Amino acid sequence: MDKTFQNLEKTLRLHARGLRIPAGSAEVFIAETLKSVEASLHGKSIITEQDLKRLVIKELKKYHKDFAYVYANCDIII
Amino acid sequence: MSIVLPVISLVLVVVIQTLLQLTSATFSIFYHFALGKYSIKKSDRLALSYIFGVELFTVFMWLLTYFILYAISSNLPNLRQSVAMWILSGIIAALALIFFCFYYRRPTLNRDILPTKVRANNSTALFIPRRFAANLTRHALAIKQPKDAFLLGFFVGVPELLFTLPLYIFATLIMQNSTFLPNTLIIILSVLGTVLPLFIINFAFHSGSNLADIQRARAKMKPALTFILPACYLFLATTIIGIGLLYG
Numbered sequence: 001m002d003k004t005f006q007n008l009e010k011t012l013r014l015h016a017r018g019l020r021i022p023a024g025s026a027e028v029f030i031a032e033t034l035k036s037v038e039a040s041l042h043g044k045s046i047i048t049e050q051d052l053k054r055l056v057i058k059e060l061k062k063y064h065k066d067f068a069y070v071y072a073n074c075d076i077i078i
Numbered sequence: 079m080s081i082v083l084p085v086i087s088l089v090l091v092v093v094i095q096t097l098l099q100l101t102s103a104t105f106s107i108f109y110h111f112a113l114g115k116y117s118i119k120k121s122d123r124l125a126l127s128y129i130f131g132v133e134l135f136t137v138f139m140w141l142l143t144y145f146i147l148y149a150i151s152s153n154l155p156n157l158r159q160s161v162a163m164w165i166l167s168g169i170i171a172a173l174a175l176i177f178f179c180f181y182y183r184r185p186t187l188n189r190d191i192l193p194t195k196v197r198a199n200n201s202t203a204l205f206i207p208r209r210f211a212a213n214l215t216r217h218a219l220a221i222k223q224p225k226d227a228f229l230l231g232f233f234v235g236v237p238e239l240l241f242t243l244p245l246y247i248f249a250t251l252i253m254q255n256s257t258f259l260p261n262t263l264i265i266i267l268s269v270l271g272t273v274l275p276l277f278i279i280n281f282a283f284h285s286g287s288n289l290a291d292i293q294r295a296r297a298k299m300k301p302a303l304t305f306i307l308p309a310c311y312l313f314l315a316t317t318i319i320g321i322g323l324l325y326g
Contacts, residue, residue: 014219018114019288066290070110073293076203078103078211 005034008056015070029067033059080324084252087317088264091245092271094310097303099181100204100238101132101231102275103296108218108230109280110289122280127224129276131231136272139235140265143246147254162251163322167315169244174311177241180205181307182300202296206237235272248318 009030016026037055041047053072060068105128112121183203203211214234221227235242249268253261282292 014111014114016114018110019290020113066288069290069293070288073290074107075212075215076201077107077289077293077296078100078204078206078214 004052005038008052009034012056012060012067012071015074016067019064019066019070021064021067025064029060029063032063081258083317083320083324084256085259087314087321088249088252088259088267090310090314090317091249092267094245094307094314095136095242095268096271096274097307097310098238098241099202099296099303100206101234101272102279103202103204104214104218104230104234105129105276106279106289106292106296107215108221108227109283111219112221113283123224124221124227125276125280127227128231129273129280131228131233132235132276133269133273134228135232135235136269137265139239139242139246140250140268143243143250144253147247147250151254160322163248163318166244166248166251167318167322170248170311170318171315173241173244174308174315177311178304178308181241182304202293202300210237245314248314252321 012030012033013026016030017023021029033056036059037052040055041052057068057072060071105125108128109121109125112124116124181204183201183205185201206214214230217226217230221230249264253259253264279292
């Protein structure tokens with residue numbers, strides 16, 4: 001699970017820089033998102049990739065719409 | 079009359095090459111990742127290499143088609159030009175239907191699990207297999223040097239050959255039989271048509287837009303393109319029939 005979160009954090013950082021979100025704000029968005037996602041997943045025995053993605057998008061939408069949009073649509077651009 | 083139809087058909091070929099989406103979609107995601115990893119200067123250098131790769135692939139395909147057709151026509155001198163035109167016309171008309179049905183992938187149940195408000199209303203996922211699309215995204219992410227970007231740009235056009243190869247063959251047939259248009263001009267226009275969307279996307283990134291804006295614009299354009307491109311293919315098939323009748 002830790003590795004999944006590390007990869008997720010890396011991906012989110014990459015998207016944030018690609019979207020040119022100021023570094024400080026991006027760090028706060030990512031940290032808050034991961035914290036909320038981790039809390040939501042607490043105690044659940046089975047978590048699918050889609051569950052994780054849906055939760056991340058839900059949290060990101062609170063902070064930055066474009067960030068959430070890019071993360072949600074990344075796999076359907078091509 | 080004999081000049082007008084070939085010119086119209088060549089313009090249609092360039093328009094179709096400009097509107098096809100695979101190279102521009104890959105470019106937008108590649109440039110987004112490049113901006114995420116490197117400075118704007120390095121991202122631009124990588125983008126130029128990618129664009130150069132796309133240009134070179136287009137030129138390569140023109141030359142390859144030209145020489146293959148030249149070899150075929152010199153080995154089979156009795157092959158009638160009009161027969162080739164009729165066959166091509168049929169293929170291009172069929173491509174219009176294939177494009178309309180399959181170019182843009184229909185949304186699947188799996189994708190609908192995500193919240194629809196953040197998903198593009200019209201998924202812009204293209205006809206290529208999902209595993210291949212995921213590979214392209216992974217390669218776009220992994221680019222470090224200009225040569226990687228060049229190779230991505232060169233090979234990204236390969237899956238789209240299904241839609242572009244008949245155009246190259248048709249335009250080459252016209253080029254081999256025309257004296258009114260310099261062949262180099264046609265190739266230059268075709269290359270410019272292919273890379274124009276890439277320069278537009280690059281310009282959009284430089285003027286403050288991001289991948290989200292570009293993807294929203296692509297999603298908005300999708301319903302129009304679903305009709306415009308098959309219409310272009312059908313119109314091209316009709317003009318080829320006209321040219322075939324003229325040659326016939």
